[in-house]
Amino acid sequence: xxxxxxxxxxxxxxxxxxxxxxxxxxxxxxxxxxxxxxxxxxxxxxxxxxxxxxxxxxxxxxxxxxxxxxxxxxxxxxxxxxxxxxxxxxxxxxxxxxxxxxxxxxxxxxxxxxxxxxxxxxxxxxxxxxxxxxxxxxxxxxxxxxxxxxxxxxxxxxxxxxxxxxxxxxxxxxxxxxxx
Amino acid sequence: xxxxxxxxxxxxxxxxxxxxxxxxxxxxxxxxxxxxxxxxxxxxxxxxxxxxxxxxxxxxxxxxxxxxxxxxxxxxxxxxxxxxxxxxxxxxxxxxxxxxxxxxxxxxxxxxxxxxxxxxxxxxxxxxxxxxxxxxxxxxxxxxxxxxxxxxxxxxxxxxxxxxxxxxxx
Numbered sequence: 001x002x003x004x005x006x007x008x009x010x011x012x013x014x015x016x017x018x019x020x021x022x023x024x025x026x027x028x029x030x031x032x033x034x035x036x037x038x039x040x041x042x043x044x045x046x047x048x049x050x051x052x053x054x055x056x057x058x059x060x061x062x063x064x065x066x067x068x069x070x071x072x073x074x075x076x077x078x079x080x081x082x083x084x085x086x087x088x089x090x091x092x093x094x095x096x097x098x099x100x101x102x103x104x105x106x107x108x109x110x111x112x113x114x115x116x117x118x119x120x121x122x123x124x125x126x127x128x129x130x131x132x133x134x135x136x137x138x139x140x141x142x143x144x145x146x147x148x149x150x151x152x153x154x155x156x157x158x159x160x161x162x163x164x165x166x167x168x169x170x171x172x173x174x175x176x177x178x179x180x
Numbered sequence: 181x182x183x184x185x186x187x188x189x190x191x192x193x194x195x196x197x198x199x200x201x202x203x204x205x206x207x208x209x210x211x212x213x214x215x216x217x218x219x220x221x222x223x224x225x226x227x228x229x230x231x232x233x234x235x236x237x238x239x240x241x242x243x244x245x246x247x248x249x250x251x252x253x254x255x256x257x258x259x260x261x262x263x264x265x266x267x268x269x270x271x272x273x274x275x276x277x278x279x280x281x282x283x284x285x286x287x288x289x290x291x292x293x294x295x296x297x298x299x300x301x302x303x304x305x306x307x308x309x310x311x312x313x314x315x316x317x318x319x320x321x322x323x324x325x326x327x328x329x330x331x332x333x334x335x336x337x338x339x340x341x342x343x344x345x346x347x348x349x350x
Binding site: 004008011012015016018019020022023024025026027028030033034035036038056102103104118119120122123126127129130133134135136137138140141142144145147148149152155157158159160162 | 183184185186187188189191192206207209210211213214216217220230237239240241242243244245248250251254255257258261262263264265267290291292293294295297298301302305307315316317319322
């Protein structure tokens with residue numbers, strides 16, 4: 001049992017290390033491997049885009065002034081303006097502070113401005129509902145799991161609730177592996 | 181992405197169908213449901229910014245990797261370690277399958293950029309065209325998923341007259 005725990009701990013450390021490495025690799029190589037800029041920091045950060053670069057961003061609206069939508073930019077603190085002049089005014093009229101928008105367009109180099117050609121609006125109220133419903137989803141998954149599985153202190157593992165304690169019968173685990 | 185409840189309900193329906201066909205034990209269905217939650221660990225980025233993690237680790241960091249195939253495989257590996265040795269492989273497969281279903285549903289989200297994120301990273305940076313069926317905050321995908329899940333639950337638990345419940349038979 002101690003040997004298995006040690007192996008598990010070692011494997012967990014390896015997996016966490018690999019996860020951190022993968023997250024670093026993704027962050028470093030994303031910009032050169034995707035067709036458009038997809039992070040706010042790539043647009044308003046210390047390494048600004050060139051003229052004509054395209055960007056597709058998910059943004060939280062700070063304020064709206066006619067065709068110009070100002071978005072929050074958490075990393076740099078400098079505002080990013082989405083120029084919606086070329087879009088349907090009826091769509092732009094639906095945008096309110098606090099909404100989340102998907103904006104696609106061309107970045108004006110060095111101006112922290114995106115000339116949008118496509119816009120999708122997620123109303124603040126709908127977003128809030130989505131977060132609440134999503135929390136329910138997490139609770140449902142956790143509840144369903146704990147209804148059928150329980151932690152076994154002896155095995156330091158989750159075992160099916162119907163199963164006898166670890167060490168009394170090893171046949172169930174083999175059957176379970178075969179049938180998934 | 182669709183809300184997490186819809187993802188979990190679709191995983192439940194899929195797992196229940198597989199259980200009916202004898203491809204899955206009913207006790208394994210919740211593992212599939214937990215797998216459907218894994219990609220949304222990327223939302224931790226709204227609580228702890230990548231910048232804070234970068235400052236802590238001294239390395240670049242992007243939470244979105246949790247919403248990519250490579251990150252899912254690794255997180256599922258961590259999850260599988262919580263099971264006894266004989267069950268880890270099956271648990272890993274179920275967690276990855278649940279998360280894979282999450283990515284498939286997310287591929288149908290309307291995207292202003294017109295393409296799906298590179299979900300298969302690190303195998304490839306390929307970004308297929310977005311199908312654009314719903315926005316993430318739409319209610320109707322949840323309604324459909326809830327209706328299907330309710331039907332599956334009613335049939336499984338023997339609440340439909342004339343249909344013996346699969347769970348009661350076991």
